[in-house]
Amino acid sequence: MMESIIQVKNLSKTFENGVIALENVSIDIHKGSVFGIIGMSGAGKSTLVRCLNYLEKPTSGNVIIKGNDLEELSSYELKIVRTKIGMIFQSFNLLMQRNVIDNICFPMEILGISKKDARKRAKELLDIVDLSDKEKAYPVQLSGGQKQRVAIARALANNPEILLCDEATSALDPNTTKSILELLKEINQKYQITIVIITHEMAVIQEICTDVAILENGKLVEQGSVTQIFTAPKTEEAKKLIFQEDTKVLRMQGEHCVRVVFSENSAFEPVIGNMILQFKTPVNILLADTKNINGVAVGEMILQLSEKEEVAKQMIEYLKARKLHVEEVYNYGVH
């Protein structure tokens, strides 16, 4: 059993206006993991991440960071805990009237670290985020990606053990998103910082997360490792999120459609080819794709099997026998 760094227990949050943002959410985040929280907008994910550092106080339930229940901490102790939890935002939230290096020094100023030491640390951080040449620039002179890099450097200033990312790449273009995600991955691996990522994009989860929790209407609908959820999504919500990018797929109303997921070691045998040869019945490939899940190539295919009920059943059995994940799908990829 891996060590937990954040435990959320039966957390609920109802706003003053009566809106229920979160309902009985429990999650367990392991030290060193990259934990994704995904959901459509309004699912309560931003509220959830704000509960993790008590920027939002839960109505009920507990948030336990490294064994400390935040509910039991004094406001002073809470501030100390917060200095060990970095946070970055969709809109970067840099101090617009301070230049890059002073922005990075800001959290250290709050902690009362001497200006000299803070500057030294800030320069190291600028190096990590690859912005050493922008030390004296003001945020307005930076691109979105550069601003987020400054925000990341700032969030790392006090050597946090946890980094919370609230839609950190949602305002960025795909290439910049990729580079920011790579930076986050590097930070996670190099400095063993646990990262919690809030996003509405499955691509972000696939790219760097090890674990994922799916939120819908304030409720946790599914959680597990990314590979597990991607290969065998149990709930409708999970399926919807996984298939969300496949907008190119038209409504598949044909009968006997199956989704087959290939893991890395199933590439040795030409499974589909052999199956066609064995049953002497063609199958229709409706979609074939390879996705990068956490650095592992995972193949996904949607097949329309024989119209004959009996043959289709046998084909499914055949695929299952080859240790592939097979699942019948109806109205697949509909939006």
Next chain:
Amino acid sequence: MVFTDTVIKMIIQGFYDTLYMTVVSTLLAYIVGLPLGIALAITDKKGIKPNAVIYKFLDLVTNIIRSIPFLILLILVIPLTKLLVGKSYGSSATIVPLFIAAAPFIARLIESSLQEVDKGVIEAAQSMGAGTFSIVWKVLMVEARTSLIVGMTIALGTILGYSAMAGVVGGGGLGDIAIRYGFYRYQPEIMIVTIVILVALVQALQGIGMMLSRKLDRRKLN
């Protein structure tokens, strides 16, 4: 000849008196208005330390003083002025009502400047463990710097205008001269000269304030 040496001397003295009243009462008003404005901004329900009781109280006091017309306030506070300054006329005496009128006005200007600060930046500071004091002095006051300076420029212009109004009750300064000579003695030339000087003064203050705020704003390229 209207502009004798005496008149010119008097106008120069009036200029200094006006400047003196405006600057001193603005400074005094900021000493009270700044903490009051900060308190209003942070205790507001959207502020960083919401407190309905304190906010409502400060809000009420500020509104009451702000709703008294300055000319009436001028007369209303005469007993207090006499107590503090020893007389109710002249430029030093005018500082008392000017200060009372300006402090809540300045508090409102500061409140609105601080409210303009991006909530996300405040949230970021909170996420770093910043307390109320740090947020006020290192985030709010710095991020709102441009707007605070613009506010100060507006305050100076308004207080300058008020100081001239005090001329009606012998408040000293250029406004006093304009009323005494231009109105009571039918010497419009003198009134026009004082008006020109007042206009120039407001323009200068406005110009300096705007230049300063622009110069200190880092939100523009270059």
